[in-house]
Amino acid sequence: MMRSKFLSLLIRAPSVCRSMSTATKLTTIDVNDKTGIATLTLNRSPINALNVELLQDLNESIKEIEDNKSRGLILTSSNDKVFSAGLDLNEMYRPDKDRARLLWIKLQDVWLALYSCDLPTAAAINGYAPAGGCLLATVCEYRVMLPKCRIGFNETQLGIVPPIFCMFNFLNVLPRRVAERSLSQGQMFTTEQALQIGLVDDVVSSKGEALDKCTKFIDTFAKVNPLARSLAKQQFRAADLQRFQTERAKDLESFLAFINHPQMQEGLGIYLNSLKKKQQLNAV
Numbered sequence: 001m002m003r004s005k006f007l008s009l010l011i012r013a014p015s016v017c018r019s020m021s022t023a024t025k026l027t028t029i030d031v032n033d034k035t036g037i038a039t040l041t042l043n044r045s046p047i048n049a050l051n052v053e054l055l056q057d058l059n060e061s062i063k064e065i066e067d068n069k070s071r072g073l074i075l076t077s078s079n080d081k082v083f084s085a086g087l088d089l090n091e092m093y094r095p096d097k098d099r100a101r102l103l104w105i106k107l108q109d110v111w112l113a114l115y116s117c118d119l120p121t122a123a124a125i126n127g128y129a130p131a132g133g134c135l136l137a138t139v140c141e142y143r144v145m146l147p148k149c150r151i152g153f154n155e156t157q158l159g160i161v162p163p164i165f166c167m168f169n170f171l172n173v174l175p176r177r178v179a180e181r182s183l184s185q186g187q188m189f190t191t192e193q194a195l196q197i198g199l200v201d202d203v204v205s206s207k208g209e210a211l212d213k214c215t216k217f218i219d220t221f222a223k224v225n226p227l228a229r230s231l232a233k234q235q236f237r238a239a240d241l242q243r244f245q246t247e248r249a250k251d252l253e254s255f256l257a258f259i260n261h262p263q264m265q266e267g268l269g270i271y272l273n274s275l276k277k278k279q280q281l282n283a284v
């Protein structure tokens, strides 16, 4: 009797989360001891702009989660309005050459780590996800998003050619025609539009609900052999990964040439200024 009561208490005990990372990082990892699923949170204030350090921490966290044999990875943000603002434009404006090189290499590494991740991956998009933010969301296998946000690759709107990994992500998620049009037009979709075209799988009303949906998605693999699941995923992605490896060095040089171009620098300066001006206007 005592034993069964004890057992039932154990069964009903709330799930416990373990933190795996130190507080000095720009990412945090919480592993739910009950589900074995790791939540990886972007935590660079104010808008999770992807700089060298955040990308470095993301890479380390993904590896940590894989090494610790978690059952799945959920990517989210600590900011309640912005999932990620994409690449930190300050890293590209009047750049330090070595840092700019490192920035792109680290971005490529993050994409590669998530695209080829052995675990099921899901994104709880709890805010705006432009450009690099959209890259992080669409590299995952499943997405849920909060209402009244926007997501998309706005690169061409900024005069930037979207790198090939943006194309791979979109082609995995959208019909080819829609992927091509949205990338070449630099379209940003509202949450509702994103749901309509299949860019996100579901819309939820809170971050908690987003994390629950992501957990449920990862749970759909509970009865599938992990090795078979992982190899099936690799099979689908192998050709993209091969093409990426062939083009990665050229992609890096294109990025560096592009951001060092005087016209690009001028455009970036104007764009950064317009973002700051927006804040000044809001304050009036």
Ligand SMILES: CCCCCCCCCCCC/C=C/CC(=O)SCCNC(=O)CCNC(=O)[C@H](O)C(C)(C)COP(=O)(O)OP(=O)(O)OC[C@H]1O[C@@H](n2cnc3c(N)ncnc32)[C@H](O)[C@@H]1OP(=O)(O)O
Pocket (backbone or CB within 6 Å): 046, 047, 049, 081, 082, 084, 085, 086, 087, 088, 089, 090, 128, 130, 131, 132, 133, 154, 155, 160, 161, 162, 163, 164, 247, 250, 251, 254, 255, 258, 272, 275, 276, 277, 278, 279
């Ligand atoms: C064969 C191979 C070919 C390969 C070719 C390769 C070619 C390579 C080309 C190069 C590719 C470069 C790729 C770039 C991808 C990117 O990710 S670029 C980044 C794009 N991001 C954006 O455009 C986002 C812009 N920001 C916003 O829309 C908004 O800020 C927001 C919706 C994210 C958040 O809005 P809100 O909460 O209202 O905050 P704000 O007041 O707007 O911003 C606060 C603060 O942050 C600054 N800021 C915003 N975004 C960025 C950013 N991405 N980087 C740096 N800083 C940013 C903003 O100015 C405010 O600053 P102050 O507080 O005023 O100083």
